[in-house]
Amino acid sequence: MTGYAIRRGLTVIPVLVGVSLLVFSFVHLIPGDPALTMLGERATPEKVTEVRARLGLDRPLWEQYLLYVRKVVHGDLGVSIVRGDPVATDLWRRFPATVELAGAAMILATVIGVPLGVVCAVRRNSLIDSLARVGALTGVSMPIFWLGLVLAWIFGVQLGLLPTGFRLDSESTFKPVTNFVILDALVQRQWAVLGDALRHLILPAVALATIPLAVITRMTRASLLEELTRDYIRTARAKGLSQLAVIVRHGLGNALLPVLTVIGLQTGRLLAGAILTETIFSWPGIGLWVYESIESRDYAIVQGATLFIAVIVVVVNLATDLLYAVADPRIKYS
């Protein structure tokens, strides 16, 4: 297992090199001169040249890339072109908000998706199955930004039940220590703040959870249906085991393996979805930050955050692979 983990870990290196190359080069492939975009309509040619030199855009590409890699390896993701702040520091400051949102969405998607998938598989072709399938299809095909706006409009504007954005009320003077607001509120026993934070979390988490929820439900259903037709399930039933025991103890254990992979893969999608969700709900995480930086062409931030997100996706997928061995004792890595 350890050997496998190391070997599997090593395969990540070429992936990361590829990612760094992509991240580095896409900035140079998209049209438009970044210096000119930053300076806007009033740019004088001298100013453009000056900014290009300052950003190192006047050097050869390979030199820019090598310089970039060397800095990244040292944990230096450069400084924001617009604000001049170190990208790595800002990244860490904003990461907790995204983790909180993506974590809540993933929990929501799993906690609802898996049982719903099970119910659909067991009650195959029943009304609830049909409804859930239609719902899942809708969930997969619904644009997050649209859903986010609709949710905010209904629950925030029309019903006034939940806030339409942000992590805390504008009246709040709470100062989080770690930037994990929920965690900080719990540790400091600030129950009102905790309630406020949770209220703010509901709508964005629901919006972000929709797609993973739909995928997980469909995957669980399909996978469990397949398992339920297997011989060992028939044997278990023949032994007189209860329906619950057959499904939960025997069927689900095996059916969840592909679901685990899907959950791992959804992490990437969640982080991508976070860009839209955070923008709609003014959620101060990496997504909103990246969106603003794309708009202002703050390449250093776009590069840094993309690389960071790519690393997270790679690491989560690696972890999922390794978890396989834990979840399925039949799998032996040699």
Place this chain on the structure above:
Amino acid sequence: MRLGRLACFVALVLQVTVASAIAQTFVFGAQGEPVQLDPAVITDGISGRITRQIYDGLVKYKGATTEVEPSLAQSWEVSPDGKVWTFTLRRNVKFHDGTPFDAKAVVWNFERWWKTSHPQHDNQVKAGQTFEYWEGQFGGFDDKSIVTKVEATGSHTLRVTLKDPQAPFLANLAMFVFDIASPAAVEKWGTEFGKHPVGTGAYKFVEWKPNQEVVLEANPDYWGVKPKVKRVVVRNIKDNSQRLGALKAGEIHGMEGLNPDDVAVVRRDPNLQVLLRPTNTTGYIAFNYKVKEFQDKRVRQAFAYAINRGAIVDALYGGTGMAATQFQPPPLWGYNKDVKGYEYSPAKAQDLLKEAGLSGGLSTITWDDGKKEPLVFWYMSRSRPYFPSPKEIGEAMAVDLAKVGIKAQLQTAEWAVYLDKRKNGQMPLYMLGWTGDNGDPDNFLCYFFCSPGVSREGFYANQPLADVLLRAQKLTNQAERAKLYRQAEQILHDDAGRLFIANNQPPLAFAKKVKGYVTHPTGSEYFNTVELQ
């Protein structure tokens, strides 16, 4: 029973406390995150809106006009040759950090803006920040600058000497970028000062939560109109619809960046109100003068008569636009009331085209080097105050042009590419516009027309126009200058050098209970007059 009454009382007290706490905070929804809060190095309105609350300048704009009135300078005099300005400064004013505001502090600020050797100038530049507006408005740094000497002639008197008279000198100083910062605080924080702003303004800086909000609190010792609201929160809500949602839900009290379609929605809502910012922005169509057909004035005039500006403004500006007659918007003092603009007359347009030998219409253009190609009309890919929905406006204009036989293909490009093409003079016909910085006509006209024949202006060369504008720049008497700017507008109109399409009054939305918000053409608006009723 007693317990019940007590509970009711407590509930009532709580309610009242919560209500009064809310009334003490004015929450404004901004379109984005400030870049930083050091006025000297910023150029964007989002940052400027916040710094305006924290700092004061020597002078400020009067109410909703672009006329200049005293602020930290109580009065001033200018020498007859227009080169020496003497300011008398307000006494007993302190920065938020407790240090005194005096002539020395102002000299220090000027030197920081102006001298590249100033340690607090040099370190900003090394950190990638530039004093862009100083360079733009005062001719450059060190010896290049129009400012040659700034000296404290007393504890509260200041003398600024200029190389040449500069007509918009005071209007320039009223811009938010020339607000006065606390020298002690700048020296303390260095390049981090933009995150710890200290001025003399009506509000003190409390906190900046990245990507979320900036929190300010009232300055009880403010020398001017004391703030009516204790706390101000400027929240960053990127999406226009979501910002309006937050306003409707009562989470914010005011906002900018209203979609044109939403103006009517807000007007219908009994709890909301729309305030229009006096127009300071003009959208235009520019010709490329390397195109042979456009070198003929009759062809340009045909374009002007062909476009139904009134209909476009009515249909696509949400009731906040006005058909433009000239480059300067009406509130500017150089505006020429006698220039009425070209009326909508397809018949006249067709006649002019015929006269110019284009009776068959125009669909192919000829570049200076003889190359022929289909006429492409470029529209912007990004919404701007002057063209809030550029694609639709472009389409409407193309339809109008087609009616008189001018068949243009519409095309756009990513914003950076668009600006690049414009800079290099590669677009034959394109949309763009201008938003004024300081309310001075020079800021509109001279930037474009003082250097004839440059590529970024489509190679338009009109020497008589440039001469008038350069003459106006050297005068200090506003009445004389106004005459020259009116003349400039007439020249530009007669030559149909550029087609001015619309002025827009950017709409802001507020809860009905917000009173006392004064909109300003430059967007420099102060929150100290705002009340929540």
